Amino acid sequence: MTSSTTVRSPLRLYGRSGELAILEGLLARLWQGDGGALVLTAPPGLGRSALLRGAAAAHRARGPVLYATAAPGERGLPHSGLRALLCSATLTRPTPQSLLARLRELGADRPLLVCADDAHAWDPASRTALSFAARGLGAGSRVAVLITADDGPAFAGLPALRLGPLDDDAAAALLDRLTGGGEGVSGSVEGPGRRAGEGLARGAGLSGSAKEPGRRPPRLPGVTEGLDPVVRAELLREAAGNPSLLTGLTRHLTPDQLAGRTPLPCPLPGAEGVLAAHGDRLDRLPARTRALLLLAAAAQEHEPAGAGADALLLLRAGTRTGLPRDFLDGVLFGSAATEGFLQRAGSRVHFSHPLVARAVLHHAPPARRRATHELLATLLAETGDRATTSAPPDDRPAPLTSLVQLACAAPAPDTALAARLEAAATAPYPHAERSSALSRAAALTTDPPLRSARFAAAAEQAALAGDPARARALLARTGAAGEGATAPRHGLAPYVHGMLALRTGPAADAHEALLAAAVLLGPYDRRRALDALLGAAEAAWVTGDAPGYLEAMGRIDPTPYDRAFASYRAGMCAVLAGRTGEGRDLLRRCLDPVDPATDPAALLRSGVAALVLGEVAAACRTGARALAAVRTRGPDALLPQALEHLAYAELRAGLHAGARAHALEGLYAARRTGQPNSSVHLHAVLALAASVEGPAEACAAHCDAALAGAGPHGLAQPATLATWARARADLAAGRSEEAAARLGPLVRPGPRQGHFAARMLAVPCYVEAAVLAGRGAEEADALQAAVAEFTGWTARTADPQAPAQLARCRALLAPTEEADARYAEALAHHDRADGDFERARTQLLYGQWLRRRRRTREARTPLRDALVAFQRCSARAWAERAAGELRAAGEQGPSVRSAADGALSALTPQQQRIARCVAEGATNREVALRLSLSPRTVDHHLRNVFAALGIRSRTELARLLGPRAENSGWLQDRDDKFRANP
Incomplete structure (x- = not known):
């Protein structure tokens, strides 16, 4: 034990603004004469000692500090903790009562702060006395006791604050400081004025939240400024929010490794200190508890990250190793405690923190760890699993989970086991499990080209599972493919890079990468080569690059594929090449596939064909089927796209509420699976929905988010949709000048022209905005050209709203004597199509036109119908605009107030x-x-x-x-x- 009244505080704390505020409150009460106690509990490495030192440093100016930290060698000496804490102020009789009296005496003149660091490691007599004294303090005591301890029951009954891992923002900020990549701001939310915990942070020399102007944060010696994004993601994932572990991992990497110039070692060095601290906790547990923890940690190795372990498997394994059945039942299915190490959730058992499981495996003797994995492999092989139970018992291959456990037990590379793992991973297991198996197969492989190919295959499965950060980390472990047996896999890593870029990076980069990958894969892997070309075509589509789309689709040989796919390819190429009649005939063959086993990607292509044709009802049906297929069969990475396609089809059909619900779910899925490009598309869809339903602030926010992501990644399609959405919101609010200014560049020829698949949809809004803004004369040529182009598009599309919208455009531009008939024609077209919103817009314009010609009595009927229709489809801003027109026409009913x-x-x-x-x-x-x-x-x-x-x-x-x-x-x-x- 050591004692000190001079405490060095760390330079900075990250993500602890809430805890700092609580400590600041405790100190404020102490300075006002009211003592108390608080126990800071946390697993090792989460910063409990740093918080304690910060509180001690903040209190030094107000009063004395008694500070003691545990020394493992003195744990067996009775009262060693009390002696170290009190130092020269020794007790004549070291009892709990005498400690309480002595602390009150020391705090009689000035407020006293008692800090006991790692007090769970004190001798039992000292822990008992400290607990008694802490409970006896309170109002008027002028003494506060701060204790740090692990999650055990040593100080049960005292007020406790448990520290959790750092959140993503705080961990990223700490990593920025360690590598010199940022200014080291804390993980708390920034804001003007005084922040929670700022006073304690300032007094302790900690970083509350604001950065120090003019100073660069210190960083580890030898660390370069450039931190590779893949390395960054891997460090954050490996540290799991533990600041000490993150510091250790970063300190042990070379500048070249941090910059991504050389591969990361596996496993990453630097975790030894944190894992050893966890090991000290494990050593204090009973032998049977340690045995069960080892089984639980080993059983998680064949499960996806965060899935925990199967309680029934642990019961069988524990019984096989001789653990008492009543003990197993109590821990796995009852209320027995495991010192805070294990938590139960239904039939699954989880560790309280991922590092605990790693520490258990790290701390176990190698021979015992291998025996545990071999036992689990045997048990899993006996029962099989869901991917292999259809085979006869004699012919059933070893299940993937059993092979993963054998791989964990392997003491050295094993070529045969690696081959068995790779073969088993081709079965229809979840993508995350296949990725884990393939990465273990790669780790057991000695041949460098084959090892790289297996890491690339593991990365592909991780990407399909919706974990792009893991996929990039696996790709970073691939090397240049060599010649020989692995030639068919040369293009796998470029293919995975391209598919990741399609969802997370610049679309133009994805287009080129996937074209290159298709060339490498073409002679050996027809399926992936096709997917690469389809991905390249998709990348060209979202950037508005019609020639690039035609180039990618033109490289596909349709001969080996079914009639529906060949029709889709030929039809899309014909439409983009200007042969619209031919293309429409071909695309109609792709609509509504009848095979219930059609894969999700084919259903999504069918939905695209329906939207190109304007068959919005078919697009909605097919989109719903595609979503159901993705939910049923996966992959998880396709869920945001399925929701986006369905939401967009619903928008075209006028089903704005459904589109908003599906787009919001898609946005959450895109964030969960790390697909920022999909988030951009979904923000654009949400902006369009909000331009109808409101509020205007929501529309503006979604537009801003869409445009902020679309610009850097070259996503022309969502940029066009977001601009159209904001213009439509302007129209709803009566800001026709702004709407016309936004839409003009989109629909007119020029470098700012909108996306080729979306710009025609914005023409009716542009014509309305320009006419209402009084631009009819000055932009007459542009308006006529836009309407002429829209006329041709209307003739080619099956969109049920297009004829009515065309008639409405002509009514807006028609001379007075013709406009009445044009509006009547537009309303007649609306009668033959669904969609309250578009019909209400025509009625609003017609009523407005009538009122401005002093035909107010006639104007009230279409304006009233428009108001009711807008209210029915929850178009609030549009309803307010219609109500305003009704008021101007003399209507005074309650519905317009x-x-x-x-x-x-x-x-x-x-x-x-x-x-x-x-x-x-x-x-x-x-x-x-x-x-x-x-x-x-x-x-x-x-x-x-x-x-x-x-x-x-x-x-x-x-x-x-x-x-x-x-x-x-x-x-x-x-x-x-x-x-x-x-």
Whole structure:
């Protein structure tokens, strides 16, 4: 034991703002005269000692600190802990009562902080006395006791704070400091003003959250600035949120290894200290508990990460090794405790932290560990598993789980066992299990080219399982393929790199990588070569590269494949090459596959064909089937795409609520499986849904997210959809000028032209926005050209809304004497198609057109129908726009009133509309454009509005009517300008 009143605090803590706040509160109460006690519990390496030292350093300026830390060699000496803690202030009779009295005496003049580090390792008498004294302190004691201990019961009954692993942000921030890649901010959330725990952090010399200006954080000696992203992900995964382990792993890697120039060693060095600390805990456990923990840790080796171990398998294994049945039942199925090491969840048994399982295996003698794996392999071979039970008992191959256990037991490379593992991994096991088996097969392989090929195959399975970080780590262990027996696998690593880039990186990079991989794989692996070319085509599609799409699809020889695939390939190529009639005939052969066993990828291609044709109902049906197939058969990595395709089809069909629900689920799936490109597409779909349902803030947020990801990765399709969504939200709010400015570049020829598969969908919105903004004359040629192109597209598509939208565009551009008939034609087309939203938009425009020609009585019917339809499909902003038109047409029913109508009841309908537009931040000119008035008329009405409401500025009007958050800031900036001249 050692004692000190001068405590060195660490330079920084990460991700502990909550714990720092709790300690700051305890110290604040101590300084006010109220003592207390707190036990910081955590497995080794999570920073409990660092927090204790920080609290001690923060208290030093206010009073004395008694600080003692455990010394393993003194654990057997009675009262050694108390003697080290009190140092010169020794007790004449070291009893619990005398310790409490002595602490009260030491804290009589100034508040006293008692810090007992790793007190679980003290001798029993000292632990008992410390617990008694800590429970006896409280209000008026002027003494606080802080104890750090493991998760055991040594200090049960005292207030405890358990430390968990660092979250992802905090662990990443710590790694940045260790490698010099960042400024070392903490993992807590940044924000203005005083942060929780900031005072304690500052007093202790810790990093609460703000970085120190002008100083670079210290880093490990010899570490370079460049940290390879794959190495970064592997370090974070291996450390599992343990800051001490992360520091140890980083310290033991060379600059070249950190930069990705040389492969990482396997296993990674640097974990010995943390694992040894866990081993000390294990040594204090009963022998039968240690035996069960070893069985549980070994049984997890053939399971996917985080799945735990099968309790029934542990019961059989424990019984076979002679463990008492009542002990096994109590731990695995009852309420018996294992000192916090194991947790139960149904029929699965989990370790409290992944490092505990690693420590158990690391601490066990090698011979005993191998015997445990061999026992489990025997038990698993006896029962078989779900992938092999269909075979007769005599012919059944060894199950994959049994082979993995044998691989864990292998003391050296084993060529035969590696080959058996690879062969078994071709069976229909879950992709995560196949990846684990293939990586173990690679580890047992001595031939470098074959070893690399097996690591690449393991990476492919990890990617299909939705774990791209693991896939990249496995790819980093592949080397250049050599000549000879492994020639068919030369292109496997480039193929996996390309497929990962398709979901996580620049799409143009994925296109080129997959084309190259297809060339390497073509002579040997027809299936993967086809997938590579289809992936290259998909990458070209999302970037808007029609020639690149045709190049990739043109390299596919359709002869070996079924008629549906050959029709899909030929049809898509024909459509993109301008032979639309031929392409439509071919694509119709791909719709609604009748085979119930059709694989998910084929169903997704069928859905794409349906959308290209405009058969939105068929696209919805096929999308639902594809989603069901992915949920049933996998792979997990395909789930975000299945949800995205279905959501987009539902948007085209006007099913906005369903599209939003599926897109949100897809967004969560994309984040869980590490697919940022899929997240971009799904944000664009959500933006389109929000442009109908609202609120405007949600639409803007999803648009921003989509555009932020689409730009760096060259994703033209979601960028076009997000821009269209924001323009449609502008239209709903009456901001036709902004909408026209956004949509013009998308639909007109030029370098900013939108994606070839999406730009025609935005033409009706562009025509509406340009006409309502008064751009009909200045953009007449562009509008006519857009409508002409849309006319050709309408003739080619089966989209049921297209004829009605075309008629609506023509009505907007028609002279007065023709517009009535054009609107009637558009509504007749709507009657033959589903979709409340598009019909309501036509009715809104028609009613608005009638009202502005002073045919107000006639205008009320289409405007009322539009309002009801918008309300039915939850298009809130559009319903408000229709209600505003109805008010201007003289309608005063309850359905057109809003919460602000009480304040506006003294105004005329026209004044109410002007007031609402101004409250949203529109200028007089913008209001005039929206309402087809002159600026002088708006100015006249606005003066009367101010007089009637007793206000003097636009800001006051915005407050009165509840301005939108996005407008409130700049309204204040413009207030002075308009106060004198509104």
